[in-house]
Each structure stands twice: as C-alpha cells, then as structure tokens.
Amino acid sequence: MADISRIAVVGASLAGLRAVQTLRSEGFAGDITLIGEEAHRPYNRPPLSKSVLRGDDDVTLPGAEEIGGEWLRNRRAVRLRLDGAGSAGGGAGAAAAGAGGGSVTLDDGAEIPFDGLVIATGARPRRLAERPGGVHELRTIDDALALRADLAGHRNLVIVGGGFIGGEIASTARALGLTVTLIDAGPYPMHRVLGTDSARWLAAHHRKNGVELISGVRVAGFEGGGRVTGVRLEGGRSIPADLVVAGMGIVPNVEWLEGSGLALDDGVVCTPSLFAEGTSTIVAAGDVARWRHELYGGALVRVEHWANANGQGAVAARNLLAGPESAVPYADVPSFGTHAHGARIQAAGLPHLADEARTVHGAPEEDSFAVAFLRSGVLVGAVGVNAPKELNRLKRGIAAGDVLEVAAS
Ligand SMILES: Cc1cc2nc3c(=O)[nH]c(=O)nc-3n(C[C@H](O)[C@H](O)[C@H](O)COP(=O)(O)OP(=O)(O)OC[C@H]3O[C@@H](n4cnc5c(N)ncnc54)[C@H](O)[C@@H]3O)c2cc1C
Structure with a gap:
C-alpha cells in the first residue's frame, strides 16, 4: 500500500x-x-x-x-x-x-x-468563436435548463453535430413538436462510432421521424445579430434557425x-x-x-x-x-447506449478499429439488428439496434477476444 x-x-x-x-x-x-x-x-x-x-x-x-x-x-x-x-x-x-x-x-x-x-x-464542448444569442451547448445542468427554456419559446431548431447528444436532442425536440434540422459533417450521423450500416439506418430513422438531415457538410458560422436567425454552411447555403444546439464534440x-x-x-x-x-x-x-x-x-x-x-x-x-x-489494469470493454425516436442503440468496444463488419442478428429493415466488428478476425466492437441481448453476447465476446462465437451464430 x-x-x-x-x-x-x-x-x-x-x-x-x-x-x-x-x-x-x-x-x-x-x-x-x-x-x-x-x-x-x-x-x-x-x-x-x-x-x-x-x-x-x-x-x-x-x-x-x-x-x-x-x-x-x-x-x-x-x-x-x-x-x-x-x-x-x-x-x-x-x-x-x-x-x-x-x-x-x-x-x-x-x-x-x-x-x-x-x-x-x-x-x-468544443465551441465556435462567433456565437449570437440562441446558440447553445449542452454539458451542464445550467446548460440544460437554459436550453429547455429556449425550446419552449422557439420552433425552428438546428442541431450542429449528429453525435449521440445531438441525436438525443433531435429526438426530444421532435417529440416536443419542433421543426428539427440536423447537420453533420460525416456521410451519416455517428458514422465513426456505429459503422456504415448502422449509421445509414440511423440517418433513415431520423428522417422517418421528421428530422431534416444535412450530411457531409460543415458549418461555417451563424447568422443574426442579437439572436441567431440562421446557420451558414461551407459553400454558402444558409439554414434558417431561431434556436441552435452545437454538439461538435468535446x-x-x-x-x-x-x-x-x-x-x-x-x-x-x-x-x-x-x-x-x-x-x-x-x-x-x-x-x-x-x-x-x-x-x-x-x-x-x-x-x-x-x-x-x-x-x-x-x-x-x-x-x-x-x-x-x-495496481490492476482498467481493461473494461467501452460501451454506451442511446435512444433515438424510441429506438435503443448500443455500442461496445471500438468498432472504428475493425477491417470487417458482419451483421450477426436481424436486419436494418426490421429495425432490429446487431453488427459484429472484426479486426484480423478478432472481435473488437459491436453495435446493436433494438437488440440488447445480442449486444451483451457480443460484448462478452469482445472481452474474451473471441471470434468463434460470432462465426458460429
Ligand atoms: C448531455 C449529455 C448526455 C450524455 N448522455 C450519455 C449517455 O446516454 N450515455 C453515456 O454513457 N454517457 C453519456 N454522457 C457522457 C457522460 O455523462 C460522461 O462520460 C461523464 O459525465 C464523464 O464523467 P467525468 O466525471 O469524467 O467528467 P465530467 O462529468 O465532465 O465532470 C468533470 C467535472 O470536473 C469539473 N472541472 C473541470 N475542470 C476543473 C478544474 N480545473 N477545477 C475543478 N473542477 C473542474 C467540471 O466542472 C465537472 O464538474 C452524456 C453527457 C452529456 C453532457
């Protein structure tokens, strides 16, 4: 000691x-x-x-x-x-x-x-330097209460960044009846975290639930003096907004x-x-x-x-x-879960390290599926959409460095 x-x-x-x-x-x-x-x-x-x-x-x-x-x-x-x-x-x-x-x-x-x-x-949160009123970040309880007050008084929400927090806010704001536009620089929201198939499913799921999704483009700045009136994209396009949440990573x-x-x-x-x-x-x-x-x-x-x-x-x-x-090493399998418009999305391990992705349960069209991510045949990550049991099974496989279990399913 x-x-x-x-x-x-x-x-x-x-x-x-x-x-x-x-x-x-x-x-x-x-x-x-x-x-x-x-x-x-x-x-x-x-x-x-x-x-x-x-x-x-x-x-x-x-x-x-x-x-x-x-x-x-x-x-x-x-x-x-x-x-x-x-x-x-x-x-x-x-x-x-x-x-x-x-x-x-x-x-x-x-x-x-x-x-x-x-x-x-x-x-x-990462912050943009130029920010008129009505542009929020979300990290603290004070941030959340300020955003909640603004959500009540405005209609036209633009979310910059389609990570899990951006996605959850989109989901909550749609349920509250706001018009929501989600802007993400990647090909699909959460592409790096979820891999192509699950991220493509998530993009479709956002759209199905009334979110206007703009992918593959970066935000250049905000419009409006005292209060935000729009979000300017690189390339010059402008998206009207009376409320913005910037979720561009931490x-x-x-x-x-x-x-x-x-x-x-x-x-x-x-x-x-x-x-x-x-x-x-x-x-x-x-x-x-x-x-x-x-x-x-x-x-x-x-x-x-x-x-x-x-x-x-x-x-x-x-x-x-x-x-x-x-001392003992900390070697737990990283994992998290999020909800988007009623769907449960879970990820374990580090899918972005993989050189191969295999759907091992269900199918995206069924809104219930699980994907195993392998690197040189070894299980390194997993994503589940409405498939908690399968995700848990894969998570155990990641901890064991196992691949046979996956191949056998
Ligand atoms: C809106 C939101 C939703 C989330 N949802 C999920 C989810 O669904 N699932 C999930 O797995 N994770 C989620 N997370 C992430 C999760 O909350 C974080 O991983 C977790 O809070 C990290 O805890 P922490 O103690 O390491 O850091 P923090 O919670 O960031 O705490 C750090 C503390 O240190 C204080 N501090 C910083 N600098 C100093 C300093 N110099 N001196 C003194 N104090 C300082 C800060 O004020 C803060 O209180 C969410 C996070 C946010 C913001």
Whole structure:
C-alpha cells in the first residue's frame, strides 16, 4: 500500500465522486479534498439531453450525499505543481515528482497540498468563436435548463453535430413538436462510432421521424445579430434557425495541468492501471483520461461515456492506494447506449478499429439488428439496434477476444 495521507480529487462529477466513495470504502482514513468548479452537487449528465429537456429535473447522482465537508465547490484548479519537478515540463519532471506529492493551486490562490492526486476534470464542448444569442451547448445542468427554456419559446431548431447528444436532442425536440434540422459533417450521423450500416439506418430513422438531415457538410458560422436567425454552411447555403444546439464534440479539461510535467495528449496520458505516465501517486479517471487499453494491445484510448467514468473513478482510487506495483489494469470493454425516436442503440468496444463488419442478428429493415466488428478476425466492437441481448453476447465476446462465437451464430 502506498504511503499516502492527503489526497486531492480534482473534478466533482461522476469519476471524482466514485473516486472519493471508493477511497473511503477501501478504508482510507486520511484527508480527502474534493475540488469542483461547479456550484451544484455532483449530478448525472445523461438525463440532460433526455428527461431534463422534457421537464424532469431529477439528476441526482447516488452517493453525492456522502461527500461531507471535504468538498470545495465553485472552485477551479488552475495549476498543478509537483514536488521535485523542475520549472519546465516533460516526462522526466513528472517521473522525478511521481514518488512524492505536490499541490494544486485554486483560482482564488489557495494551495491544496497532497501526496496522492485523482484527476477527474472531464471535458467541455468544443465551441465556435462567433456565437449570437440562441446558440447553445449542452454539458451542464445550467446548460440544460437554459436550453429547455429556449425550446419552449422557439420552433425552428438546428442541431450542429449528429453525435449521440445531438441525436438525443433531435429526438426530444421532435417529440416536443419542433421543426428539427440536423447537420453533420460525416456521410451519416455517428458514422465513426456505429459503422456504415448502422449509421445509414440511423440517418433513415431520423428522417422517418421528421428530422431534416444535412450530411457531409460543415458549418461555417451563424447568422443574426442579437439572436441567431440562421446557420451558414461551407459553400454558402444558409439554414434558417431561431434556436441552435452545437454538439461538435468535446475537449478534455487539461489546461490546468500544462507545465506540470505530466504527459498530455488529448487527455492525461496514463498507464494501463490509470497512473499518469511516469508517476506513482497521480491517477486520472473518466472523460479526461487517455490510457493504454490492454484489450487493444496498449493503444491509447479516451472514452467519453458514463460507465467508463463510473468504473475508472473506482479503479483509479483503488490503484492509487495500492501503488503501481499492486495496481490492476482498467481493461473494461467501452460501451454506451442511446435512444433515438424510441429506438435503443448500443455500442461496445471500438468498432472504428475493425477491417470487417458482419451483421450477426436481424436486419436494418426490421429495425432490429446487431453488427459484429472484426479486426484480423478478432472481435473488437459491436453495435446493436433494438437488440440488447445480442449486444451483451457480443460484448462478452469482445472481452474474451473471441471470434468463434460470432462465426458460429
Ligand atoms: C448531455 C449529455 C448526455 C450524455 N448522455 C450519455 C449517455 O446516454 N450515455 C453515456 O454513457 N454517457 C453519456 N454522457 C457522457 C457522460 O455523462 C460522461 O462520460 C461523464 O459525465 C464523464 O464523467 P467525468 O466525471 O469524467 O467528467 P465530467 O462529468 O465532465 O465532470 C468533470 C467535472 O470536473 C469539473 N472541472 C473541470 N475542470 C476543473 C478544474 N480545473 N477545477 C475543478 N473542477 C473542474 C467540471 O466542472 C465537472 O464538474 C452524456 C453527457 C452529456 C453532457
């Protein structure tokens, strides 16, 4: 067990909360300081694009009541200093500091010393620089309440980006009776995540449910002075809008770590057991962590889904207490689920790594099917549409690195 008596957890959302709960349930009796930029108690984000937009405000994250008095809310970490690290960054600095502790500087200048650190600062939406009123992003409960208020007063919604959040908002807004246009740069929405057949099915499903879909084109900017009146596409076409949601992906919140010596590359670069590379007392978890996934030959993977943040928060905390020698790798199969106009879409593994896709159950025309994704014959990913049992079977196959099961079905 590592010699740690003060732990700082930065980021008070799902991964951070799970880390705190696990530290205590594993018997850690030292000081824990949980630092969070948001004013709210930790809450669940998945309902923000679903039930919250329909009027249900219950986003309670179970366990949030257990945090107690060690929680600094409304406070942002702006800098990380590692004991023993030189003034310049670089992996060697982190390695020198990795055995010891350091401190986190907050936006009010306070210094929080630690000998163990959990980084759980998640991610934020990519933003377009030029944004008139009526252009929304969706990441926080405040974003969701602002969008809900605007949905009630406007008719003509344009969604920029057809990822799962964009798709869920499209679905919710159609159910509320709005006119919805979904603009996506790919050939079909979610093409990279779902593969061609499932993404083509999703495009047709959006259209069948009254969504105007514009694919294969990028947005150049917005029109309107005080309030948005339209979305300008590259090539000059303009789409009328009185309300816009921009869902163009997210970027990990790592700016506060710059210059600390930690390796940063689209997230905090971590070992298979979630230690920041070159350190033995700093772990990362959730949307901000980019770790070497043992199931995929040590490829660096960053996953932006609930189950990942939930699982990693716990494993990272346990590993921090155990120390790198006794730590276990986090090698769960990435997975997520979403709903679009009543259909249940689930994905597991990393379909984009595949060189072959096989429909192993049902058919797109039946609105119920599952696709297995293989790389050199090995199962690496799966997508299911209204096929939860099949998806679970494939997910087990991915974890086992199995291909025979699929071939036999
Ligand atoms: C609208 C929406 C719908 C979603 N739906 C689904 C779904 O259906 N299924 C699914 O699997 N996933 C879904 N997700 C994704 C899922 O919610 C995330 O993967 C999960 O929230 C990640 O948790 P996290 O703790 O790693 O990061 P976050 O939830 O992003 O939390 C990070 C926290 O750190 C704080 N923070 C950031 N920087 C600092 C700093 N410098 N100092 C202090 N605090 C800081 C942030 O304010 C935030 O509170 C959805 C996400 C959104 C936004």
